[in-house]
Amino acid sequence: xxxxxxxxxxxxxxxxxxxxxxxxxxxxxxxxxxxxxxxxxxxxxxxxxxxxxxxxxxxxxxxxxxxxxxxxxxxxxxxxxxxxxxxxxxxxxxxxxxxxxxxxxxxxxxxxxxxxxxxxxxxxxxxxxxxxxxxxxxxxxxxxxxxxxxxxxxxxxxxxxxxxxxxxxxxxxxxxxxxxxxxxxxxxxxxxxxxxxxxxxxxxxxxxxxxxxxxxxxxxxxxxxxxxxxxxxxxxxxxxxxxxxxxxxxxxxxxxxxxxxxxxxxxxxxxxxxxxxxxxxxxxxxxxxxxxxxxxxxxxxxxxxxxxxxxxxxxxxxxxxxxxxxxxxxxxxxxxxxxxxxxxxxxxxxxxxxxxxxxxxxxxx
Amino acid sequence: xxxxxxxxxxxxxxxxxxxxxxxxxxxxxxxxxxxxxxxxxxxxxxxxxxxxxxxxxxxxxxxxxxxxxxxxxxxxxxxxxxxxxxxxxxxxxxxxxxxxxxxxxxxxxxxxxxxxxxxxxxxxxxxxxxxxxxxxxxxxxxxxxxxxxxxxxxxxxxxxxxxxxxxxxxxxxxxxxxxxxxxxxxxxxxxxxxxxxxxxxxxxxxxxxxxxxxxxxxxxxxxxxxxxxxxxxxxxxxxxxxxxxxxxxxxxxxxxxxxxxxxxxxxxxxxxxxxxxxxxxxxxxxxxxxxxxxxxxxxxxxxxxxxxxxxxxxxxxxxxxxxxxxxxxxxxxxxxxxxxxxxxxxxxxxxxxxxxxxxxxxxxxxxxxxxxxxxxxxxxxxxxxxxxxxxxxxxxxxxxx
Numbered sequence: 001x002x003x004x005x006x007x008x009x010x011x012x013x014x015x016x017x018x019x020x021x022x023x024x025x026x027x028x029x030x031x032x033x034x035x036x037x038x039x040x041x042x043x044x045x046x047x048x049x050x051x052x053x054x055x056x057x058x059x060x061x062x063x064x065x066x067x068x069x070x071x072x073x074x075x076x077x078x079x080x081x082x083x084x085x086x087x088x089x090x091x092x093x094x095x096x097x098x099x100x101x102x103x104x105x106x107x108x109x110x111x112x113x114x115x116x117x118x119x120x121x122x123x124x125x126x127x128x129x130x131x132x133x134x135x136x137x138x139x140x141x142x143x144x145x146x147x148x149x150x151x152x153x154x155x156x157x158x159x160x161x162x163x164x165x166x167x168x169x170x171x172x173x174x175x176x177x178x179x180x181x182x183x184x185x186x187x188x189x190x191x192x193x194x195x196x197x198x199x200x201x202x203x204x205x206x207x208x209x210x211x212x213x214x215x216x217x218x219x220x221x222x223x224x225x226x227x228x229x230x231x232x233x234x235x236x237x238x239x240x241x242x243x244x245x246x247x248x249x250x251x252x253x254x255x256x257x258x259x260x261x262x263x264x265x266x267x268x269x270x271x272x273x274x275x276x277x278x279x280x281x282x283x284x285x286x287x288x289x290x291x292x293x294x295x296x297x298x299x300x301x302x303x304x305x306x307x308x309x310x311x312x313x314x315x316x317x318x319x320x321x322x323x324x325x326x327x328x329x330x331x332x333x334x335x336x337x338x339x340x341x342x343x344x345x346x347x348x349x350x351x352x353x354x355x356x357x358x359x360x361x362x363x364x365x
Numbered sequence: 366x367x368x369x370x371x372x373x374x375x376x377x378x379x380x381x382x383x384x385x386x387x388x389x390x391x392x393x394x395x396x397x398x399x400x401x402x403x404x405x406x407x408x409x410x411x412x413x414x415x416x417x418x419x420x421x422x423x424x425x426x427x428x429x430x431x432x433x434x435x436x437x438x439x440x441x442x443x444x445x446x447x448x449x450x451x452x453x454x455x456x457x458x459x460x461x462x463x464x465x466x467x468x469x470x471x472x473x474x475x476x477x478x479x480x481x482x483x484x485x486x487x488x489x490x491x492x493x494x495x496x497x498x499x500x501x502x503x504x505x506x507x508x509x510x511x512x513x514x515x516x517x518x519x520x521x522x523x524x525x526x527x528x529x530x531x532x533x534x535x536x537x538x539x540x541x542x543x544x545x546x547x548x549x550x551x552x553x554x555x556x557x558x559x560x561x562x563x564x565x566x567x568x569x570x571x572x573x574x575x576x577x578x579x580x581x582x583x584x585x586x587x588x589x590x591x592x593x594x595x596x597x598x599x600x601x602x603x604x605x606x607x608x609x610x611x612x613x614x615x616x617x618x619x620x621x622x623x624x625x626x627x628x629x630x631x632x633x634x635x636x637x638x639x640x641x642x643x644x645x646x647x648x649x650x651x652x653x654x655x656x657x658x659x660x661x662x663x664x665x666x667x668x669x670x671x672x673x674x675x676x677x678x679x680x681x682x683x684x685x686x687x688x689x690x691x692x693x694x695x696x697x698x699x700x701x702x703x704x705x706x707x708x709x710x711x712x713x714x715x716x717x718x719x720x721x722x723x724x725x726x727x728x729x730x731x732x733x734x735x736x737x738x739x740x741x742x743x744x745x746x747x748x749x750x751x752x753x754x755x756x757x758x759x760x761x762x763x764x765x766x
Contacts, residue, residue, distance in 0.1 A: 245553025
């Protein structure tokens, strides 16, 4: 029986994948490029996902129950589609492994410095493996349970940090003009493209009736604005509290904020609770990329099943162990985001959608 | 049948993986509470050897048989070391407990270390993940080591006592409460000089303060502040100059204030600030850019001295207007002292550059490179307005006409 997820599940799952752990590095990233006004670049950067998401859904309406790799084969032919598929597998597989390495980095760096980093990799991967083997429906339900917790933890972390706000750190606004904002937007756009890569493979599990297609489109809008606004607030709070110079310097500024939370001068150390919840967001994001690799292997090489999932797990672990040096990991994630995911996804989707439209207009099947 | 077999295999694999996970989630990094030595305070002084620091660590040990968990015994070590990690290693060797940094409340910086610059030795406190940026920074005239080794009359550890003073700081608003995070944020502005409060020990009979059982310990107070250029102490502010800083920085929440010695009126007032706001305005006076401070304070009068007669209702209203003017003068005087000090030092500890940048960034870009020179004579004006909300539970004088 073919698995299906509802439009609501699509919205929540999409939000959770789009969110991932973007809230941890985003402030440092955008402030580094756009300075004090970095917070303004976050929402526009995420909004890039809307036109791309709508293009993907319009392809779904034309080619129901087919993912973007299958659609590419119909439109571009077998061999070009295979090359695209191979790139898709390599990029998402490599990035998934890097995200697993990031899970280790986050926990080792912030709360459990003496635990061997491999334990974080293995622990995270076991959860991911379980979710992937359980199928997309279970994954969607997992997201429905975990995502609200992630959002609540974020809001609590930010809300409880309000007493630490410094005077006037947000001012002056736009003192350097609009130019630096573009750079910040470009830094955020790869997050949107990661989401597009995921929903490109998810298409086979989405309903295709006219009403449900409308709901899916609304789901894209809602996911993007929810995640974009939350991330914008995360950046805003960090600039307000740390000032731009410190915001850039802090690796995971939100965790530092969590450490500064004190409730009635009595309760402190709540950052560990937040980190516990955010493990869920890491697992969701890594699972999403694990899924994309399995979909790619199945579509391009017809390889599926438990042994291939095990093989992917081994590859993920190998990549993670290759990046135990945190500084190299950040550089590599940045490289994959900016120079692989962003150009590949943006060009692929536009071309696919454009050629599909042209073929439809020209009456070519 | 094939599907069932596959499902069984999947289930078996997943179960075995979960068992692996459970067996892996062991006790790496786990430390029993009894093995920890909570670090409460750290003192930073210069070491005798060049390039070393004398790092004093005030650790707390829960008192055996103490009536509350808050009762702790003092365990303070001073180690001469070239890095913070080296000092912690030595303490670990001696105490046989792991210093737990997450409980650190206060860093006391000795005068010599502050003059030499202390960012290098502070780096550990902002980098290592156990620390929290909410810890307080204070300066001490003399050595931090001596201060942390003080025996206090209330039996508290000096570091805990400083922390308690700082947490009550806004009720007095006479000194800035500087947390590590705030200090680092100010450092990041480049144009603003950090300022850190000064903690003193008070001996009975000195400074007009006397207390009983002076031999059993001392008292401490936080008064004044040190001005830094980067991470180096340049000079100290007096109590009044620090109070002026508090007004100008919009840091006054509540204040106890009196007008003794202000004006020619024979009547003096004491009161409590209920609310205060300071706003900043960058004005262009025929091409000359000026910063105007607008201080608005609401005060409740709760002490009237020198009033010799009963007043009519109209006279009382007039007297309260006099009180408003007197309080405004007092506030203005404190602010002017602070501004004078800033001009003398040529260091922007009042953050005037940031105020200009926030309100007129185009102008700021033209002056920021020469700001150090400009700050000495940059035009500044003050507008202090006081509103007396009430004069307590009575009016007039207890004496009859």
